[in-house]
Amino acid sequence: MMASQNMDPAVAEISSKGIPNLNNGTKETHSATKRLQKELSTLMMCGDKGISAFPEGDNLFRWKATIQGPSGTVYEGLLYKLVMEFPSSYPYTAPTVKFETPCYHPNVDQHGNICLDILKEKWSAMYDVKTLLLSLQSLLGDPNIESPLNIHAAELWDSQVLYKKIVREKYNKDVLGK
C-alpha cells in the first residue's frame, strides 16, 4: 500500500501536464483546476441518477448542472437547471450556485439565489459538485421553513396539495411556456 502511495504523485504529475489553457499559472488556480477535472471525471464515471453537471464551454470554472425533483415530493418529475461558478480558491471557498430554471421554493429567491448553510458558512473543502447537487436535491423536498427567502412559499409549504398545484403551474408557465 505504502509503495503505491509513494508512486502515485509521480503519476498525478504526468496527468496534470495535460491541463488545457492554464492562462494564469498561479498555484491556487492550478489546484482548483486539478480538482475540478478530477470531480468531472468522477461524475462522468458514475452517472448519478437525478443529477448531472458539466463545464460550460472551455471554462472549467463555470458549470451547468441539472437536478431532478426527488420522487415522493411535490417536485417529482420536474427538471431544474443550475449554474455553478467556482472561485479560483475552490475548494477552500464555496462555489456560487444559482437556479437557472425559476424555482418556487422557500429557500430560493426570485433570482435563483439559494439559501443553504453549506454554500455559506458551513462550507467544507471536502464537499464537491456531486454532494452539493445531492444536497440541493434533498433541499427541494426538505426545505428550511425557519429562514425563508420566499416567504410565500414557506407559508404555503404546510398545505402540500395547494403547494404542488402552484409549483406545477409556475413550472409549466416559466419552463414549458404553457
Added chain:
Amino acid sequence: MATAADSQDGEEATPSPNSSENGTFECNICLDTARDAVVSMCGHLFCWPCLHQWLETRPTRQVCPVCKAGISKEKVVPLYGRGSTNQQDPRDKVPPRPAGQRSEPENNTNFPGFGFGGDGGLHFSFGIGAFPFTFFASTLNLNDGRPQPPSAGTPQYAEEQFLSKVFLWVAVLFIFWLLIA
C-alpha cells in the same frame, strides 16, 4: 439542511467505483492521493499543503473538513511512508509539516511523581512566599548581584541581625500556624 450531512456519510465509503480501492489514501481536499500526508486526531487524511491552506482560509473556525471536529496545526500526525520524506518537493509558502511527537514509554508501575522506595529517597522542596517579603527581595535584587554584607560592628550589621531574627520568628510563627491550622 441536516440531510446535507447525511448524504455525505453515505457517499464517503465509496468515492467512485474505480478508485474505491485507493480511496482510503486520498486527501479529503484535493481528492488525489495524499502527498506529505497528515492525519487529524479525528482520523481524516489530508495532504499537509491542502490542510494548511484550509486552516489558513479560516483562522477563526479551525474545523476538520470531513467531520467538523476542532483541529489545529499542532495536533495533526504526519504519516511517513517508506522513503517518502526524501521526495518532498520544496513549497515556498507552506511551512514544513509538523514533526512527529515521540513520547517515552512509561516504564514501571510506580506512581509517577512520587519517588518513594527504591534508591530515590524522598525529595521535598518547601517554599514560603508572602507578598511583602518577595516584594522586598525583588526590590533589593534590582541591583546587579547582591550587595556585600556589612562588616560586623557597624550599625547596618546590627540592623540586619535584628531583621533576620524578626523574619526568622515570623517564619517560625507561620510554620506553627500552618501546623495547627
